[in-house]
Amino acid sequence: xxxxxxxxxxxxxxxxxxxxxxxxxxxxxxxxxxxxxxxxxxxxxxxxxxxxxxxxxxxxxxxxxxxxxxxxxxxxxxxxxxxxxxxxxxxxxxxxxxxxxxxxxxxxxxxxxxxxxxxxxxxxxxxxxxxxxxxxxxxxxxxxxxxxxxxxxxxxxxxxxxxxxxxxxxxxxxxxxxxxxxxxxxxxxxxxxxxxxxxxxxxxxxxxxxxxxxxxxxxxxxxxxxxxxxxxxxxxxxxxxxxxxxxxxxxxxxxxxxxxxxxxxxxxxxxxxxxxxxxxxxxxxxxxxxxxxxxxxxxxxxxxxxxxxxxxxxxxxxx
Numbered sequence: 001x002x003x004x005x006x007x008x009x010x011x012x013x014x015x016x017x018x019x020x021x022x023x024x025x026x027x028x029x030x031x032x033x034x035x036x037x038x039x040x041x042x043x044x045x046x047x048x049x050x051x052x053x054x055x056x057x058x059x060x061x062x063x064x065x066x067x068x069x070x071x072x073x074x075x076x077x078x079x080x081x082x083x084x085x086x087x088x089x090x091x092x093x094x095x096x097x098x099x100x101x102x103x104x105x106x107x108x109x110x111x112x113x114x115x116x117x118x119x120x121x122x123x124x125x126x127x128x129x130x131x132x133x134x135x136x137x138x139x140x141x142x143x144x145x146x147x148x149x150x151x152x153x154x155x156x157x158x159x160x161x162x163x164x165x166x167x168x169x170x171x172x173x174x175x176x177x178x179x180x181x182x183x184x185x186x187x188x189x190x191x192x193x194x195x196x197x198x199x200x201x202x203x204x205x206x207x208x209x210x211x212x213x214x215x216x217x218x219x220x221x222x223x224x225x226x227x228x229x230x231x232x233x234x235x236x237x238x239x240x241x242x243x244x245x246x247x248x249x250x251x252x253x254x255x256x257x258x259x260x261x262x263x264x265x266x267x268x269x270x271x272x273x274x275x276x277x278x279x280x281x282x283x284x285x286x287x288x289x290x291x292x293x294x295x296x297x298x299x300x301x302x303x304x305x306x307x308x309x310x311x312x313x314x315x316x317x318x319x
Contacts, residue, residue: 087166092125104301111135288313
């Protein structure tokens with residue numbers, strides 16, 4: 001497979017070497033302070049300065065590693081993947097409700113919000129679903145939705161009135177006009193099937209849905225929202241490129257995650273970011289330790305205040 005090295009790979013490798021060098025100097029200085037009380041105060045001051053320089057270097061590395069669009073700013077297209085977790089049917093239902101919140105907010109912004117692929121549950125929810133959002137500012141608005149969303153409520157099927165806790169995971173993948181990865185066609189296994197769900201003349205009659213497998217990584221993507229094989233193939237390829245790039249980014253960041261100091265979490269998609277408590281009519285984001293009331297209104301698409309608070313809080317955690 002011919003994959004372009006992760007963005008600014010040579011530069012990040014150089015900075016990573018400097019980072020390791022700072023870490024080594026700090027450890028050596030601390031060891032010297034323990035061994036010689038006479039220079040302890042002097043060494044402690046040196047350690048503080050080294051740690052400041054190391055933190056500044058880490059900030060620079062984060063800036064380089066942060067997802068970037070083209071010269072005009074953030075990418076205008078983003079893929080949102082949702083997957084039901086703990087809670088079975090209730091989790092799948094909430095995945096649908098959360099996708100509706102995103103869709104309604106997108107409409108208020110004048111963005112397109114298209115279902116690319118889904119695996120529906122028996123009661124109408126989503127076991128898995130992928131959506132494509134296109135519009136100026138879409139990535140900036142949705143990038144902080146990545147992570148695990150937890151819902152606490154009494155399901156309609158619960159006869160004893162017990163509160164159930166369910167989770168869904170959300171992944172947000174920017175799609176760039178010029179991808180940072182190149183995929184060798186020989187590394188792809190492509191299958192065409194009939195699309196599921198309601199549709200027009202072609203849907204369910206012609207094999208337009210695309211299932212694409214990237215053999216080196218084992219990644220599998222599907223697209224069935226378009227009416228032609230070609231368009232679904234293009235959309236699946238864009239999603240696959242975004243997933244490979246995201247995987248490469250996570251690998252790069254993981255090398256130094258043990259040293260990372262942050263008050264807002266790691267932004268890892270396995271980390272619980274938000275709780276939706278129906279009984280208390282409250283949504284709480286655990287990264288910025290802030291709650292909002294009026295869940296019905298927010299789930300109806302009025303996300304703007306929450307998005308604004310997240311942007312401010314995640315940029316400046318102490319604000």
